[in-house]
Amino acid sequence: MNPNKVFFYLILLSTIFIAFLGNSSCAVIVPPTGGPKDTLPPRLVLANPHNSSLHVSGNKIVLYFDEYVDVKDVSANIAVSPIPKVNPLVESKLKAVTVKIKDTLQPNTTYSINFGKAIRDVNEGNILRNFTYVFSTGSYIDSMEYSGRVLVANTGKADSTLIAILHLKKDDSAVVKERPRYFTRVDSTGHFTFRYIAPGTYYLYAMKDDANSRKYLSKSQLFAFADSAVVIGKKNVSLTLYAYAEKDDKTSGKTSGSKSGTGSKPAAEKPKDKEKDKRLQFSTTIKNGQFDVLDTLTFVFANALKIFDSSQLRFTDENYKDIRNYHFIHDSTNKKITLVYNWMDVLDTKFYLIATKEFAQDSAGRKLLKTDTIPFSTKKESDYGEVDLRFRNLDLSRNPVLQFVQSDVVKRSYVFKRSSEFKIRLFEPGEYELRILYDDNKNGVWDPGEFFGKHRQPEKVQPIRNKLNVKANWDNDKDIPLP
Numbered sequence: 001m002n003p004n005k006v007f008f009y010l011i012l013l014s015t016i017f018i019a020f021l022g023n024s025s026c027a028v029i030v031p032p033t034g035g036p037k038d039t040l041p042p043r044l045v046l047a048n049p050h051n052s053s054l055h056v057s058g059n060k061i062v063l064y065f066d067e068y069v070d071v072k073d074v075s076a077n078i079a080v081s082p083i084p085k086v087n088p089l090v091e092s093k094l095k096a097v098t099v100k101i102k103d104t105l106q107p108n109t110t111y112s113i114n115f116g117k118a119i120r121d122v123n124e125g126n127i128l129r130n131f132t133y134v135f136s137t138g139s140y141i142d143s144m145e146y147s148g149r150v151l152v153a154n155t156g157k158a159d160s161t162l163i164a165i166l167h168l169k170k171d172d173s174a175v176v177k178e179r180p181r182y183f184t185r186v187d188s189t190g191h192f193t194f195r196y197i198a199p200g201t202y203y204l205y206a207m208k209d210d211a212n213s214r215k216y217l218s219k220s221q222l223f224a225f226a227d228s229a230v231v232i233g234k235k236n237v238s239l240t241l242y243a244y245a246e247k248d249d250k251t252s253g254k255t256s257g258s259k260s261g262t263g264s265k266p267a268a269e270k271p272k273d274k275e276k277d278k279r280l281q282f283s284t285t286i287k288n289g290q291f292d293v294l295d296t297l298t299f300v301f302a303n304a305l306k307i308f309d310s311s312q313l314r315f316t317d318e319n320y321k322d323i324r325n326y327h328f329i330h331d332s333t334n335k336k337i338t339l340v341y342n343w344m345d346v347l348d349t350k351f352y353l354i355a356t357k358e359f360a361q362d363s364a365g366r367k368l369l370k371t372d373t374i375p376f377s378t379k380k381e382s383d384y385g386e387v388d389l390r391f392r393n394l395d396l397s398r399n400p401v402l403q404f405v406q407s408d409v410v411k412r413s414y415v416f417k418r419s420s421e422f423k424i425r426l427f428e429p430g431e432y433e434l435r436i437l438y439d440d441n442k443n444g445v446w447d448p449g450e451f452f453g454k455h456r457q458p459e460k461v462q463p464i465r466n467k468l469n470v471k472a473n474w475d476n477d478k479d480i481p482l483p
Contacts, residue, residue: 385473
């Protein structure tokens, strides 16, 4: 071959090789992109026995899905009806969910297993919500349904943690001693539906069931009952139940304020600090040197008082002139003393409370170490808002009471009498929920029901959808239509 051609080919090959090395060293390795994120829940592809099977006599059910699945929180999610004495064992492996029935199946009975939120795929955690498997030990599937609603009586709101149950027995004791025939869960709007139930006469209840006992075991438990039996098989009327707790441990009203006065200590201290500090400990409802005239001026003591001498506690104006026309009220625990005075007439006014060492002594013998002077001023009129609310379609014959609520605590209430208007010159600014209490016994407060013996329903409360935002130094005027 011609030497010149050989040299040309060598140069060409070298150039190609160098270019190849350069490109490979600069290349960015990009992993292959996957498809869109999986958002679909698992899908049942096979069941053994198949869904809606008849004449089932075995104790094992296997459900096969189209992807790997897991089951979570079985006891909190899975609902079996009729309610068994022993709950089934539910397990998952690869693409299968196995249900092992531990109870003896009743003859000619339709069973339903609602899995709630228990079944989900392994990779993305997509939940197969409320998947229900149904079978019968007889020759047909019961197809009756019954729907209703549960609201919490003293708020008018739904509570999705409640369950609804159907009993076969009329006796009051059945809700305490026996398992119901059927149960179902309440949704976020308070609605419930029983499905695959047999025709017959039932007694309907709803309750809070943290222990999964399906029983009414405590008066502090939210509980509701229907006034009459529910007959399944006829044209059923949907009922609304009102849940109540006979004992409510929640405290209402305003809490005590922060520390006031040089000799005062906050009530909440560590035990070791209390042992070292021999001074009388109390707080007041005066906050940062200001007193809300809509509040009550209260002394709150850490321990019950053994001695309270009102003559050793002076209440004066800014010139240290003694105030008249006030008095003190003791509560039953001897831990609270309230100074009662007509505060509404003394807006934007300075006062002093002067307590000598002898004004009070608690059960441990603690006193003040020296005279304590607490200066304070009442709030100005501009610190409050004026409120004028007019309610349309308010039924005055039902003894309505308007409730102003913050954080589920009734801060203020007003009894309607001859008019459906609420108007007040001084109102504490803030955002409030509004509710209408229908006060059956006219005592001004909500009363729970009583099931055993009396079968008395609780008083009902109607929530108002829109909140009221009261602004200071503002005329808060509003028309509120009621349904």
